[in-house]
Structures are given as C-alpha cells and as structure tokens.
Amino acid sequence: MKKILFQVLVLSFLFPLASVNAAESDTYDFAWLDPDKEVYVLQNRKYRKAGRLHAYLGGGKTLSGAFVDATTIQGRVGYFLKEDWGFEGVYARNSGKENVTAKSVRDNGAGIGSRPFRRIVDAYMGGMVLWSPFYSKINTFNTIIYYDWIFGVGYGQLQETNNLNEFQQVGFDGSETLTHNGYMWNVGLLIYINQNFSLRTDIQAFHYKAMSPSTNNSAEVWNDNFDLSFSFGFNF
Numbered sequence: 757m758k759k760i761l762f763q764v765l766v767l768s769f770l771f772p773l774a775s776v777n778a779a780e781s782d783t784y785d786f787a788w789l790d791p792d793k794e795v796y797v798l799q800n801r802k803y804r805k806a807g808r809l810h811a812y813l814g815g816g817k818t819l820s821g822a823f824v825d826a827t828t829i830q831g832r833v834g835y836f837l838k839e840d841w842g843f844e845g846v847y848a849r850n851s852g853k854e855n856v857t858a859k860s861v862r863d864n865g866a867g868i869g870s871r872p873f874r875r876i877v878d879a880y881m882g883g884m885v886l887w888s889p890f891y892s893k894i895n896t897f898n899t900i901i902y903y904d905w906i907f908g909v910g911y912g913q914l915q916e917t918n919n920l921n922e923f924q925q926v927g928f929d930g931s932e933t934l935t936h937n938g939y940m941w942n943v944g945l946l947i948y949i950n951q952n953f954s955l956r957t958d959i960q961a962f963h964y965k966a967m968s969p970s971t972n973n974s975a976e977v978w979n980d981n982f983d984l985s986f987s988f989g990f991n992f
Contacts, residue, residue, distance in 0.1 A: 801839065801891055801902075802893075802902050802948075803902055803948045803950075803951050803954075803991075804839065804951075805836040805839055805842065805888065805904070805991070806836050806837070806838050806839045807836070807837075808835070808836060808991050808992060809833070809834070809835050809991075809992040810832075810833070810834050810835070810836075810989055810990070810991045810992070811831075811832065811833045811989055811990055811992075812830075812831070812832040812833075812956055812987040812988065812989035813830070813831050813832075813987055813988065813989070814829075814830055814956070814985050814986050814987020814988060815827065815828060815829045815830065815985060815986070815987075816828055816830070816983055816984045816985030816986055817983070817984055818850060818852065818877065818981065818982065818983050818984075819959075819982040819983065819984055820980055820981050820982045821852070821874065821875065821876075821877075821981075822857060822874075823854055823855060823857055823858035823861070823872045823873075823874040824852045824853065824854060824855060824858070824874050824875070824876055825852060825853060825854075825855040826850050826851060826852025826853075826876065826877065827850065827851050827852070828848050828849070828850045828851075828983045828985060829848065829849045829850075830846060830847070830848045830849075830958075830960070830983070830985045830987060831846070831847050831848075832844055832845070832846045832847075832987065832989070833845050834886060836886070836888070839888070840887060840888050840889050841885075841886065841887060841888075842885075842886040842888070843883065843884065843885055843886060844883070844884050844886050844908060845881070845882070845883045845884075846881065846882060846883075846884065846912075846940075846942075846960065847879070847880075847881040848879060848880050848881070848960070848983060849878075849879050850876075850877045850878060850879060850880075850983070852876040852877065853876070854872070854874060857872075858872045858874060871919070871922050871923065873918070873919065873920070873922075873923065873968065873969050874918065874919060875916045875917070875918045875966070875979065876916060876917045876918070877914060877915070877916045877962075877981050878915045878916060878917055878933065879914070879915045880912055880913065880914035880915065880940075880962050880981070881912055881913060882910050882911055882912015882913065882940045882962075883910050883911065883912065884908035884909060884910030884940055884941075884942060885908065885909060885910060886906055886907070886908045887906070887907045887908070888904050888905065888906045888907070888946075889905075890904070890905040891903070891904045891905070901947065901948075902947075902948045903945060903946055903947045903948065904945075904946040904948075905943075905944070905945060905946075906942070906943075906944040906945075906946055907941075907942070907943055907944075908940070908941060908942035908943075908944070909939075909940070909941045909942075910939075910940045910941075911937070911938070911939060911940065912937070912938065912940050912962065913935060913936070913937050913938075914935070914936050914937075914938055914962050914964050914981065915933065915934070915935050915936075916933070916934060916936070916966070917931045917932065917933045917934075918931065918932060918934065918966075919931050919932075920932060920967060920968070920969060923969040924969075934966065936964040936965065936966055937964065938962055938963050938964030938965070939962075939963045939964075940960070940961065940962050940963075941961050942958055942959065942960050942961070943958065943959045944956055944957065944958040944959075945957050945958075951991065952990060952991050952992075953988075953989070953990060953991070954988075954989050954991060955986070955987070955988060955989075956986070956987050956988075956989055957984075957985070957986050957987075958983075958984075958985050958987070959982065959983070959984055960982070960983045960985065961980065961981070961982050961983075962980070962981045963978060963979070963980055964978070964979055964981075965977065965978055965979070966979050
C-alpha cells in the first residue's frame with residue numbers, strides 16, 4: 757500500500773510538468789543531430805507581419821477572356837494591424853490583344869466569319885481587407901522555408917476596352933473604353949526569404965457589371981477578370 761501511495765505521489769508531481777505546452781518562442785537544440793541546426797516548434801512564427809508595412813511589385817498572366825491574350829503588371833502596398841488581419845491596396849496595369857481564337861472566328865479561312873465580342877482589361881485598382889490565419893514551413897534538410905496563406909476581399913474600379921459598338925452599329929469598326937466599379941478577392945501565398953524580403957504568388961479576381969451584345973441597353977451582366985501574378989516584396 758505504501759508503495760502504491762508513493763507511486764501516486766511521484767506521478768502527481770510529474771503530471772503538471774508533462775502537461776505544460778511548448779511556448780511559441782521555444783526552441784529545441786538537437787546538438788546530437790547537428791550542432792548548427794535548430795528545430796522550432798510547429799506553432800512558431802519565425803517571421804512576423806504585425807505592425808509592418810509591405811510593398812510588392814510583380815507581373816503575370818490574365819487567365820480569363822476566351823478571345824484575349826493578356827499580361828499584367830501589379831503593385832501592392834499594405835499593412836498588417838495584427839498577425840492575422842491587415843489591409844492592402846493593389847494597382848494593376850494590363851496589356852491585352854485579340855488572340856488566335858478571335859482571329860479564326862473573324863476569318864474561318866473561306867473569307868467569311870463572325871464578330872467575336874471581347875473585353876480587354878486595361879487597368880484596375882482597389883483596396884482589400886486581408887486575413888492570414890494559416891502559416892506553415894517546409895524542412896528541406898538544408899534550410900527551412902516559411903510561408904503564409906493570405907486571403908483578401910475588397911472593392912475597386914476597373915477600366916476595360918470592348919467592341920460592343922460593332923454589334924450595335926452596322927459597319928462600325930472601333931472600340932470603346934469604359935470604367936466600372938466592382939468587387940475584388942485575392943488568394944496569395946507568401947514565401948519568406950528573410951524578415952525583410954519575400955516572394956509572393958497571387959490569384960487576383962475582379963467581378964463587375966457591364967453591358968454585353970446579348971442584353972439591351974439598360975441591362976447589365978456580371979463579368980470576371982482573373983490574373984495570376986508573381987511578385988517580389990519588401991517588409992518594412
């Protein structure tokens with residue numbers, strides 16, 4: 757009986773020690789594995805965003821538009837109030853032109869064809885609220901890569917050039933540039949080089965209403981623009 761009570765007493769002292777969770781700042785030094793390596797606990801954020809201004813510049817390709825091939829150059833400036841929440845402004849300058857598909861529709865090889873309706877996005881800008889709840893790291897044995905997922909929603913303005921007048925006026929062969937307000941969302945992957953420099957890839961979407969050849973002059977339909985970009989940034 758005394759032996760059992762002694763074992764219970766020992767376990768009661770050891771149990772609180774065993775139940776203590778590792779702090780985010782805890783570091784484990786595996787000297788027996790490699791004296792130059794340190795392994796951080798999983799919940800550790802080695803690089804911080806809270807209270808930091810960031811700026812990114814990059815470019816990529818437009819993923820939408822059946823009759824248009826386009827590229828984009830994007831600039832982003834933002835600030836994280838907390839580690840998970842922040843805001844960001846984005847400006848994109850796009851360059852597009854009718855692709856082979858549009859040209860084949862206009863001329864099917866027999867000298868006759870149809871008129872493809874296309875919108876070419878020239879530029880857009882707007883602001884978004886950012887949410888970054890997920891972070892992780894990849895151990896490549898030689899180095900550890902830290903990265904964050906970033907999600908954004910917001911509102912902005914888009915400028916596009918279309919050939920709607922070709923369908924409304926017989927014989928008209930010109931384009932019209934229009935401006936629309938719309939909703940934006942973004943999914944980004946932030947890869948850290950160090951605390952100040954990082955790489956980022958984003959899918960930026962813009963949804964807006966505009967007239968199309970299939971509607972009358974008073975009705976508008978939803979249109980979408982999707983850009984995939986890669987950028988390099990600095991965290992102040």
